[in-house]
Amino acid sequence: MMQSLLIAIKNKYPKAKIDVIANKLCLPLAEFMPQINQVIELNTQHGKFDFNKRKILGKSLKGKYDLAIILPITWKSALVPFFANIPERIGFLGEMRFGLINNKIKLNKQKTPLMVDRYLLMLSQKITKDLYPKFNINTQIIQKSVALCPGASYGPAKKWPVEYFYELAEKLTNKGYLCFIFGSQAEKKDADKIKNNNPKITNYVGKLTLKESIKKMSEMEIIISNDSGLMHIASALNKKVIAIFGSSTPKHTPPLNDKAIILQTDEKCRPCFAKTCRFDHYNCLKNISVSDILKVI
Structure with a gap:
């Protein structure tokens, strides 16, 4: 921004x-x-x-x-x-x-x-x-490629459940998509769960520098991300970004991109901007389903 x-x-x-x-x-x-x-x-x-x-x-x-x-x-x-x-x-x-x-x-x-x-x-x-922020990178787009960004250093109240990311990746690869996981070393455990030995999923988490990640993300057709730094990078790359908002709100930090699609719930307790859910239910994230994502891809 x-x-x-x-x-x-x-x-x-x-x-x-x-x-x-x-x-x-x-x-x-x-x-x-x-x-x-x-x-x-x-x-x-x-x-x-x-x-x-x-x-x-x-x-x-x-x-x-x-x-x-x-x-x-x-x-x-x-x-x-x-x-x-x-x-x-x-x-x-x-x-x-x-x-x-x-x-x-x-x-x-x-x-x-x-x-x-x-x-x-x-x-x-x-x-x-x-x-609008814009990163100009000349690159070759990988056809039917989807980047998954499951992390959010802010806290779990911004993180779509890892089991949902896993289910989404399975359904996408069954439809012929190639999935690529991005994030820092902190997301390695979650990324390994999503990868789960699926040969159509490439796990870059903890293996690339930020500069290398940006260049690789520029090769993607679609980027699915929590509200995080990688979401804003995806937006600056002018990608089709599917942005998932939990405790935060796009009224504060939206992806600045005409192609962006925002998914959020109408939970009465959000936006609370908390790092963890004070009710411990995380419904603002759990009530965004895998099918909700698939509908907008």
């Missing part, structure tokens, strides 16, 4: 050079975003404050930039631009970042439910189709 903001910046300021500060996990994404001039790695551990590392990096960037746009709302995320002494530092006030942010953007979450629109508030814009 950040790419929508990058496109908007380039549209408004064609000569602007855009550098992005990102952690190691996100670095491969930059290769598919031509709007980015360079990526500066923030060598910190997830969840760690690492004040000194942020200070050192910030001071090394002094005098190099006119403007910083800070998308996260955390206090620590504003430290590098502050220590870099960048004249204009735009962002939401967030965690009481007085002084760190000197151009504060007001956020009304009810009026701006879409995350991508919150990013675009930095330029006082809203999402339009010309700002």
